[in-house]
Amino acid sequence: MATETDPQTGPGDATGETRTPFGEVSRLSGIVFEYLTLAASMFGILSLGILLSYVFWDAFGLETADPVWYAVLVGTVGLPLVGQALYARRNPVAGEVALELGSTLLGGVLAGLALVVVLEVIAGSEVWFAYFLTTVLPLGSLYVYGQRNEATWVGLAALGVLIVGPAIGTAALDPLTTVAGLFGGPGIYLLSMVLPAALLCRYLVGEFLELGNGDYAAGATLALAVVGIPVVDTVGVARSVWLLFLVALVMPFGIVVAKTLAVPERRVGFVAPAVIIVGIGLLAVLPETVGVAGPSPWFDWQYVTSNPSRFADQAGLYPAIIGSVFMIVAVAILTLIVGVGTAVYLEEYAPSSGIAASVVRLIRINISNLAGVPSVVYGLLGLAVFANTLRLGFGTVVTAAFTLSLLILPIVIISSREAIRSVPDSLRDASYGMGATRWQTVRNVVMPRAIPGILTGTILALGRAIGETAPLIMIGVATSIYSTPSGLFDKISAMPMQIFVWASFPGEEFQYGVLAAGVVTLLVVLLTMNSIAILLRNKFERSEI
Amino acid sequence: MSKNENTITTEESTDADPKTTDEKLISTEVTTGTETGRTAAGGRTIIEARNVDVYYDDLRALDDVSLQIPEGQVTAMIGPSGCGKSTFLRCINRMNDLVDAARVEGDLLLKNKNVYDDDVDPVALRRRVGMVFQEPNPFPKSIYDNVAYGRRIQGLDGDMDEAVEQALRRAALWDEVKDQLDKSGLDLSGGQQQRLCIARAIAVDPEVVLMDEPASALDPIATSKIEDLIDELAEEYTVVIVTHNMQQAARISDKTAVFLTGGELIEFGDTEKIFENPEHQRVEDYITGKFG
Numbered sequence: 032m033a034t035e036t037d038p039q040t041g042p043g044d045a046t047g048e049t050r051t052p053f054g055e056v057s058r059l060s061g062i063v064f065e066y067l068t069l070a071a072s073m074f075g076i077l078s079l080g081i082l083l084s085y086v087f088w089d090a091f092g093l094e095t096a097d098p099v100w101y102a103v104l105v106g107t108v109g110l111p112l113v114g115q116a117l118y119a120r121r122n123p124v125a126g127e128v129a130l131e132l133g134s135t136l137l138g139g140v141l142a143g144l145a146l147v148v149v150l151e152v153i154a155g156s157e158v159w160f161a162y163f164l165t166t167v168l169p170l171g172s173l174y175v176y177g178q179r180n181e182a183t184w185v186g187l188a189a190l191g192v193l194i195v196g197p198a199i200g201t202a203a204l205d206p207l208t209t210v211a212g213l214f215g216g217p218g219i220y221l222l223s224m225v226l227p228a229a230l231l232c233r234y235l236v237g238e239f240l241e242l243g244n245g246d247y248a249a250g251a252t253l254a255l256a257v258v259g260i261p262v263v264d265t266v267g268v269a270r271s272v273w274l275l276f277l278v279a280l281v282m283p284f285g286i287v288v289a290k291t292l293a294v295p296e297r298r299v300g301f302v303a304p305a306v307i308i309v310g311i312g313l314l315a316v317l318p319e320t321v322g323v324a325g326p327s328p329w330f331d332w333q334y335v336t337s338n339p340s341r342f343a344d345q346a347g348l349y350p351a352i353i354g355s356v357f358m359i360v361a362v363a364i365l366t367l368i369v370g371v372g373t374a375v376y377l378e379e380y381a382p383s384s385g386i387a388a389s390v391v392r393l394i395r396i397n398i399s400n401l402a403g404v405p406s407v408v409y410g411l412l413g414l415a416v417f418a419n420t421l422r423l424g425f426g427t428v429v430t431a432a433f434t435l436s437l438l439i440l441p442i443v444i445i446s447s448r449e450a451i452r453s454v455p456d457s458l459r460d461a462s463y464g465m466g467a468t469r470w471q472t473v474r475n476v477v478m479p480r481a482i483p484g485i486l487t488g489t490i491l492a493l494g495r496a497i498g499e500t501a502p503l504i505m506i507g508v509a510t511s512i513y514s515t516p517s518g519l520f521d522k523i524s525a526m527p528m529q530i531f532v533w534a535s536f537p538g539e540e541f542q543y544g545v546l547a548a549g550v551v552t553l554l555v556v557l558l559t560m561n562s563i564a565i566l567l568r569n570k571f572e573r574s575e576i
Numbered sequence: 577m578s579k580n581e582n583t584i585t586t587e588e589s590t591d592a593d594p595k596t597t598d599e600k601l602i603s604t605e606v607t608t609g610t611e612t613g614r615t616a617a618g619g620r621t622i623i624e625a626r627n628v629d630v631y632y633d634d635l636r637a638l639d640d641v642s643l644q645i646p647e648g649q650v651t652a653m654i655g656p657s658g659c660g661k662s663t664f665l666r667c668i669n670r671m672n673d674l675v676d677a678a679r680v681e682g683d684l685l686l687k688n689k690n691v692y693d694d695d696v697d698p699v700a701l702r703r704r705v706g707m708v709f710q711e712p713n714p715f716p717k718s719i720y721d722n723v724a725y726g727r728r729i730q731g732l733d734g735d736m737d738e739a740v741e742q743a744l745r746r747a748a749l750w751d752e753v754k755d756q757l758d759k760s761g762l763d764l765s766g767g768q769q770q771r772l773c774i775a776r777a778i779a780v781d782p783e784v785v786l787m788d789e790p791a792s793a794l795d796p797i798a799t800s801k802i803e804d805l806i807d808e809l810a811e812e813y814t815v816v817i818v819t820h821n822m823q824q825a826a827r828i829s830d831k832t833a834v835f836l837t838g839g840e841l842i843e844f845g846d847t848e849k850i851f852e853n854p855e856h857q858r859v860e861d862y863i864t865g866k867f868g
Binding site for chain 2: 458459
């Protein structure tokens, strides 16, 4: 460094070179790079945003709405929302409460819908009863026992129940469903859902949150269930649906409301949700009374509850929604068990030296490669192995679930491995150093820290699976189907298949209306799945402190 | 368990005149563990290594190490980085088993039983030999759950609250955390975290506590607290500590083992003698800072 200031000669010596000590250093390339990356991300976000706006515009039929309707929309929903947002900045507690109430409400509705779809539409209450008795009830009892007592055998017993329970339930399905028939649907839910929920309510209100007398809360839940029955009879809602929604929506919402009421400074949080709910009600009523045309959405209640049709007005996505949800639940169970199991083995148990290690390394590399195989190839595999060789049927739930599971397994394994590897070795050392067995270490130290990451990766992969079309075409999934599946071997349709076939229908109504509504439905299901994953992840991240 | 309790009682009865912590803090000269009056207890050998070699694949990490660690004393292992002192420590509770590439030859006896015998379960061994690591590594759980962890996984009966309090008291942490047992162990300061790790290790009443540079990531004040604690632990447990800090070894240990590069044990003996009058020139060079 000839220009380095030499203390003996000082700056500006014989060479004539001087160095400006505080001059500007060129950052040109850095600035160019910064704006290039900004442009790249803006390009992606904008193009996706424009596409989605088109889809939503079509799906909700917004072009038919009168300008006055938009004014009412802004007045009744938009302004209160903005007001709430501004107020929440000044009073974070209000925002927090509003968010809690809103998410409980929305989550309750979604959970209720999911329960109704899974228990009423797909399985039937008698089948639920069989598995409740053999699996859910023992597991729940073991969990409660494990929470109250220090017992190491509980975990093993739970694992046993998880394996044996469903097997017994399946074997004894006939006698158990006959017994269940004696209770009837509402009776089953009263026993298997409302009663445990009331007990949970008693614990939450009485012990965990300490809001008041838990017995009263449990009694109120049971009383509400019974009192609600004549009410829903007159309204025309099925009793089973009422009981399921009581458990999924009414009880949690009631607890959140009680929790909020208990703290005076949190009560202000009720204002915003109330105003917004009233606003939505006004929006539904006002324009009609004034005589202003609202939007005529394709995406409406009729759409999500009807079968497909050749008439655009009557077309619906119901069987495809049920098919997709059923399939994705099966895929989720399969991939979580197989994928997380593989990842745990590869990271925690697999040998790291010798010949066995080379085999393991080969497996690891190949799993990574499998993640890049085109989905249509997996479709071909599903067709050959599951549909033809194993005779699981063309286009059935089980074939589709196996095929899509294979498709996303590599992604689930890779992301789960990353999550497990991110658990610091120092924690493993600490656990082993205490004399923990490998299983105890995995169970108590590794998994609690890895679960948030595992869930994130799995949900992203499931999102890919639910939108997948090519492998479904290969295994012969029907494009349109007019009944909902009620068992693993029933034929299904899936949302992307139905959307795909609508794109080829003649007529603008299908191409621009029904199709767009289908895309919106798919996105809603996807976003719901993602938000459930985020909620679960946050819960686990918080629970480990 | 009962054996362990016996050990503790003998320790206490033979420990005639332990200097108090205050006295030690006042004295400016380097006090070695030998001067604190534990020598009387240090009779029996609890850990004995006979010609122990350790290989990582083909790399030799320990070269023919033989030594005898006395019961109820603090034994320090010093030496430059990579000299094999941590490897030796990890042999004692078979933590090296977790490294597939590691291979141990020779005999390592704990209470006259070779821990590398086929009928020794390393998990059971580690329940008798506790370990504290270089970086404080509390679990991301509450303080209470951290201390209770060992007792839970070992299925130990008894009053858990009592055991947790006892362990925290013995680790000199109780007064600082007794009102916040539900708080995460990670919210504590580095020194407190390390004392929490020590509490976690002694909550299951091990016979030996191994410490792998327990104070190297801590500031001087936290280090001095840990050193005081080690001194007190030696009343009940056999402590084997690896350290980079020679003054620390001189302050807290009764016996010192000097490892030099190549995994060789150069000298082993009373700390006083090693630091004042070592037999080997290399040891003297290392201790006086001429090399290493």
